[in-house]
Amino acid sequence: MTRWGFTVDLKRCIGCYGCVEACKTENGTPPEIFWMKVYKRNEDELKASWPFIPTRCNHCENAPCATACPTGATHQRGDGIVVIDYDQCIGCEACIIACPYQANSLWFHGEGYYGEELTPYEEQVYDIGRRKGTAQKCTFCHHRLDQGMDPACVETCPTDALNCGDLDNPETQINHLINTRDYFLPHEELGTKPKLFYLT
Amino acid sequence: MFQTHVRDPRAPILTLGYRDQHVWGGMIAVALWAGGTGAGAYFMSKILLTTAVISSLTASISGWVELIFAATGIICLTIHLGRPLRFLNAIRRPHTAWISRGAIIPPLFVLFVLVSLIPSIPVFSELPWHEGTIAWKVIVIVAMVLAIGYIMYTGMVISTWNSIPFWNTPLIPIIFTTASLMGGTAITEIVMAVRGITNPVIDLFVIGFISGNVLLIVMLIIDARTRERTVKESMHRFLTLGRGICFWGGVVFIGFIIPMTLVMIDYWVSPEGLTGRIVLVIAGISVLIGGLCQRYCILKAGRYRLPI
Numbered sequence: 001m002t003r004w005g006f007t008v009d010l011k012r013c014i015g016c017y018g019c020v021e022a023c024k025t026e027n028g029t030p031p032e033i034f035w036m037k038v039y040k041r042n043e044d045e046l047k048a049s050w051p052f053i054p055t056r057c058n059h060c061e062n063a064p065c066a067t068a069c070p071t072g073a074t075h076q077r078g079d080g081i082v083v084i085d086y087d088q089c090i091g092c093e094a095c096i097i098a099c100p101y102q103a104n105s106l107w108f109h110g111e112g113y114y115g116e117e118l119t120p121y122e123e124q125v126y127d128i129g130r131r132k133g134t135a136q137k138c139t140f141c142h143h144r145l146d147q148g149m150d151p152a153c154v155e156t157c158p159t160d161a162l163n164c165g166d167l168d169n170p171e172t173q174i175n176h177l178i179n180t181r182d183y184f185l186p187h188e189e190l191g192t193k194p195k196l197f198y199l200t
Numbered sequence: 201m202f203q204t205h206v207r208d209p210r211a212p213i214l215t216l217g218y219r220d221q222h223v224w225g226g227m228i229a230v231a232l233w234a235g236g237t238g239a240g241a242y243f244m245s246k247i248l249l250t251t252a253v254i255s256s257l258t259a260s261i262s263g264w265v266e267l268i269f270a271a272t273g274i275i276c277l278t279i280h281l282g283r284p285l286r287f288l289n290a291i292r293r294p295h296t297a298w299i300s301r302g303a304i305i306p307p308l309f310v311l312f313v314l315v316s317l318i319p320s321i322p323v324f325s326e327l328p329w330h331e332g333t334i335a336w337k338v339i340v341i342v343a344m345v346l347a348i349g350y351i352m353y354t355g356m357v358i359s360t361w362n363s364i365p366f367w368n369t370p371l372i373p374i375i376f377t378t379a380s381l382m383g384g385t386a387i388t389e390i391v392m393a394v395r396g397i398t399n400p401v402i403d404l405f406v407i408g409f410i411s412g413n414v415l416l417i418v419m420l421i422i423d424a425r426t427r428e429r430t431v432k433e434s435m436h437r438f439l440t441l442g443r444g445i446c447f448w449g450g451v452v453f454i455g456f457i458i459p460m461t462l463v464m465i466d467y468w469v470s471p472e473g474l475t476g477r478i479v480l481v482i483a484g485i486s487v488l489i490g491g492l493c494q495r496y497c498i499l500k501a502g503r504y505r506l507p508i
Contacts, residue, residue, distance in 0.1 A: 020211035039216040039507065053216060055507050064363065070299035071289040090289050091282015093223040094299045100363035101507045102219065106282055133282030186508040190362050198508065 002079045004059065004140055005167035005195040007177050010050030012161035015040060019054055019153035019162060026141060026152035028125025031113055033105050035138040036153050050200065054162065056153070057082065057103035057138035058186060058194030065095035065104055065137075074135070080195060081140045086127070089134035096135060100187050101194075104137045140164075167195065218433050221364055221502040227280045229496040232354040233383070235273025235306055236376055237491060239350035240384025241266040242313060244405070246344055248388060253401045256331060260320040262391040267313050269387070270350065274306050298357040305353055309346035316340055351380045364502040366434030371423060372498065375416045379491050382409035386459070386487035393480035403467040406487065410460050417451070417494075430505050438501035446497050455490010459483040 015038060023029070023036035039053040063082045066074045073088035074095050084095075096104045109132045112118040118126065141151035149155070154162045165174035174197075177183075183197040241262060249259040278287050290303035316339045319330035329335035355373030362368045385405045392402065424435035439447050462483035465471065471479060 017211040024211075034211065037214055038211070039214045041216050053508055064361065067296045068299070068361070069293065070297040070303060071286075071292050073289070088286075088289055089283065090286045092280075092290065092299050093282070094297065096223050097221060097358075097502075098361045098363055100505055102363075102504055103507075106223070108282065135282075187505065 001168065003167045003195070004079055004081055004145065004164060005174050005178075005197065006056075006059070006140075007163045007174055007183070007197045007199055008054050009159075009161040009163070009177075009181075009199040010053065011200065012159040013038070013050065013052045013054055014159055014161075015052035016158060018156045018158060022152040022156035023056075023138070026144075027139070028122075028127065029136070030107050030122070030126050031111065033107050033136065035103075035136070053198075054153075055101060055103070055186075056196070057099075057140075058101055058192070058196040059138075059140055061193035061195065062191055064098040064100065064190075064192055068094040068098035070094065077142070079142075079145075081142050081145075082137075083139055083142065084135055084137060086130040086134045086136075091133040091135065093135065095137075100190055100192065104135050106133070106135050107131060108133060216506060216508075218430055218506065219504050220437065220500070221504060224358075224499050224502070226496065227276050229492065229499050231273045231276035231280065232357075232376070232499075233273075233492045233495045234269045234276065236351055236354040236380035236495075237383035237387065237488065238266045238269030238271075238273060239306075239309060239347040239354075240380030240382070241269065241387040242309075242384070243344055243347040243351070244381060244384040245388050246340060248402070248405075253399055254388060254392065255397075258388070258392055258395060258397065260317065261395070262388050263313060263317045263320070265387055265391060266384075267310060267317065270306060270310050270313065273350075274310065277302065277306075298353060298360055301349070302353045302357055305346055305349040309343060309350050312339055312343035312346060316343055351377050354380065358499070358502070363504055364434075365428055365431045365505060366424070366438070367498070367502055369420075369423065371416060371420050375413065375420065375498075376495075378409055378413045378416060379494055382406070382413055383488055383491040385409055386484040386491075389463075390481050390484035393477040393484070396477060398466070398470075398476060398480065400467055400470075403463045406459065406463045406483070407467070410456055410463075410487070413494075414456055428505075430503055434501045434503040437503065438497050441497050441500055446493050446500075450493025451490055451497060454486050455493060458486040459490070462486070 017038055020034060020036045020038055027035060029035060036056045041051050059080055059082045066076055066082060071088045071090055073085045076082050091106055093106055109128060112122045144151055151164060154164050163174055165172035177199060178197055181199045183199045185194050245259045245262045248254045278284050281287060291300055294300040294304055318324050319327045329339060355376030358367045359372040389402050389406060424431045441447060462479045466479055
C-alpha cells in the first residue's frame with residue numbers, strides 16, 4: 001500500500017512563492033485562501049540558513065482535524081492522504097481550530113479577485129456549490145497523483161526543494177533524502193505523526 | 201464589468217509568528233455561555249429543590265428560563281455553522297469529536313427539560329409524569345445527568361485541542377463548570393427576587409461559586425507564567441482584550457466585584473422589600489454578564505502555536 005510523504009528542503013527554498021501560485025492555479029482557491037503557504041522568518045533571523053519555510057497540510061497519521069470532525073467529512077484515504085468531503089462538511093470549523101499547523105480554512109463566498117461578482121472562470125474553479133461554507137485544505141493533489149503526476153507545488157518548484165513519494169517504498173527519492181539528510185518533523189511532540197519532513 | 205477592482209494576485213508574505221484564532225468568537229461565546237448557564241441553572245435548581253431551599257413553583261419558573269438559555273445555546277451553535285442546514289451530520293462521530301457530543305447532549309437536555317416542565321402548565325397538570333411521580337423523577341434525573349454533560353461539553357469542546365495551548369489545560373473545563381454553576385445559581389436568585397422571596401442559602405452559593413471562579417482565574421494566570429510563550433501571549437491578550445475592558449471591566453468588575461458586594465450586603469444587611477429585590481436582581485444580572493465576558497475573553501485569547 002502506498003503511503004504518501006513529502007519533504008521540504010529548507011536549504012534549497014529561495015522564497016519564490018511558485019508553489020503557492022501553482023497550488024492556487026491547480027486547485028482554484030479563492031482570494032485569502034492558501035492551501036500552500038510560505039512563511040518568511042523575522043528580519044533578524046533572515047541570515048539563518050533557512051529563511052523561508054513552505055508549509056501545507058502535513059497529512060498526519062494521527063490527524064487531529066479528522067479526530068475533531070463531527071461528521072467524518074475530514075477523513076484519511078487508504079494511501080494516508082487526509083481529504084475533506086465537501087458534501088458532508090457542516091462548516092463547524094473544528095478542524096481549523098484543531099490543526100496545530102493552521103492548514104485548514106473556510107470560505108464564506110466573499111469577493112473574488114475581480115470584485116464582488118465572480119468571473120465565470122472563478123465560479124467554476126472555486127466550486128462554490130460544494131465548497132461554500134465548508135472547510136478546505138491541501139489535498140496532496142490526489143487527482144494528479146492518481147494520474148501518475150506530482151503535486152502542482154512539487155512540479156513547479158524551480159530549486160527541487162519540494163519532493164514527494166511513497167514512504168513505504170525504500171527505493172523512492174523521498175526515502176533516500178530522509179535516510180541521508182538531517183530532518184525534523186513539525187511539532188512531533190504533539191503525537192500527530194506528520195508525513196512532512198523538513199530537511200535541514 | 202470585472203475591471204473596476206482587481207485584487208493583488210500575489211501570494212502574501214507571511215512572517216513566521218504567533219497567530220490568534222479568529223474562527224470562534226462572539227457567537228460561540230454566547231452559545232457556550234447560554235448553554236452552560238442554562239444547564240447549570242437546571243442542575244442547581246434541582247439540587248436546591250431537593251434540599252428544600254427553593255419551592256416547586258420557583259424551580260418550575262426557573263426551569264422555563266433555563267430552557268430558553270439552553271435552547272439559545274443550540275441555536276447559536278447552529279447559526280454559526282458554515283452549512284447550517286446540514287446540522288444533523290454533526291451527530292455522526294460522538295466517539296471522537298466533542299462537537300458531535302455537543303450536537304447530541306444539548307438537544308436531549310432541552311427535550312427532557314421540556315418534557316419535565318410541561319406538567320407545570322395548568323392545562324397539562326394531569327399528565328402521567330406530573331411532579332412527584334416516579335416517571336417525573338426519572339425524567340429529572342436523566343435531565344440532570346444531561347445537564348452535567350452539557351456543562352462539561354462547554355469546557356471540553358475547546359480544551360481538547362493541543363493546537364491552542366492556552367485552552368489545552370484542565371483548568372478550562374473546571375472554570376467553565378464553576379462559571380456555569382455560578383450563572384445557574386444567579387438565574388435562580390433572580391427568579392426568587394422577582395417573586396419577592398429571599399433565602400440566604402442562595403447568597404452563600406453565589407458567594408461560594410464567585411470565590412471559586414476567582415480562585416480558578418488566578419490559578420489560570422499563575423499557570424500561564426510557567427508555560428510556553430504562546431500561552432504567555434494568550435494570557436496577555438486575555439487580560440488586555442478590548443484595552444482590558446473585557447477582562448477588568450466585564451469579568452472582574454461586573455462579574456465578580458459588583459455581585460459579590462451586593463450579595464454580601466444582602467446576606468449581612470438583608471435590605472427589606474423592593475430595595476433587597478433590586479439588589480439581588482442586579483447581582484444576578486452582573487454574574488450573567490461577567491460569565492459571558494469570561495467565555496468571550498477565553499475564546500478570543502486563543503492563539504496558535506507556531507506552525508512548525
